[in-house]
């Protein structure tokens with residue numbers, strides 16, 4: 001007898017097809033194709049101005065696509081079905097204005113405003129806030145003013161705000177900037193645990209190539225288009241990266257000048 005296997009259609013957390021985005025008439029990102037599955041931790045790297053923030057803003061539907069298609073959990077960006085499912089930690093999010101007097105707990109509570117279901121909110125608002133604060137390890141300072149926190153703690157508070165909405169897909173733009181090495185390492189560990197233990201999906205921009213490469217499962221190198229997308233352990237070293245970018249070597253590895261005339 002013939003057996004029939006029924007496979008459920010795979011709904012990716014994120015599906016981007018042939019996406020191009022222009023800003024002020026200039027093409028910033030071109031022909032982007034990318035899918036992210038549940039539980040993946042994806043690092044997005046590339047030089048300054050290469051379009052990383054643009055890609056994330058277009059993914060969220062904040063910037064309009066010139067062409068192509070984006071779907072998140074099978075929905076169009078910004079649609080109602082996505083309410084509360086997406087956490088966004090923006091570039092310099094931890095540089096919260098000092099003049100705003102807000103405790104960690106109050107900041108995290110702002111995250112729950114995302115939920116459109118009032119009944120759900122009343123019942124589990126406290127629970128969500130407690131859980132989010134615990135997940136980032138800020139129980140001890142939850143009643144402290146955010147202005148008095150260290151950079152790393154403030155970054156954790158901002159992440160807790162994203163978690164408080166029960167977001168499953170968390171996008172972070174440069175969360176490691178301005179924090180010391182220990183805080184950086186524990187923040188990366190926290191994000192890794194969120195993937196493994198809580199089933200969260202993480203898409204994170206970082207300039208800290210070494211750090212992100214050690215933590216993310218998969219790396220994407222963007223420079224107008226995607227030049228590399230694969231497992232972190234296969235991420236090219238600096239020489240190969242220069243190749244991908246079409247940069248010719250000017251120095252040999254021993255520091256002497258590269259002599260192009262000797263090349264075949």
Ligand SMILES: Nc1ncnc2c1ncn2[C@@H]1O[C@H](COP(=O)(O)OP(=O)(O)OP(=O)(O)O)[C@@H](O)[C@H]1O
Pocket residue numbers: 023024028046047048049050051052053054055
């Ligand atoms: N509002 C805007 N109008 C026109 N061009 C813009 C606008 N914002 C950004 N750009 C340009 O788009 C390009 C990509 O910017 P984007 O912020 O996406 O880069 P990025 O990779 O995030 O850089 P960084 O690492 O510095 O954050 C840059 O050349 C930038 O000057």
Ligand SMILES: [Mg+2]
Pocket residue numbers: 052053054091173
């Ligand atoms: Mg940016």
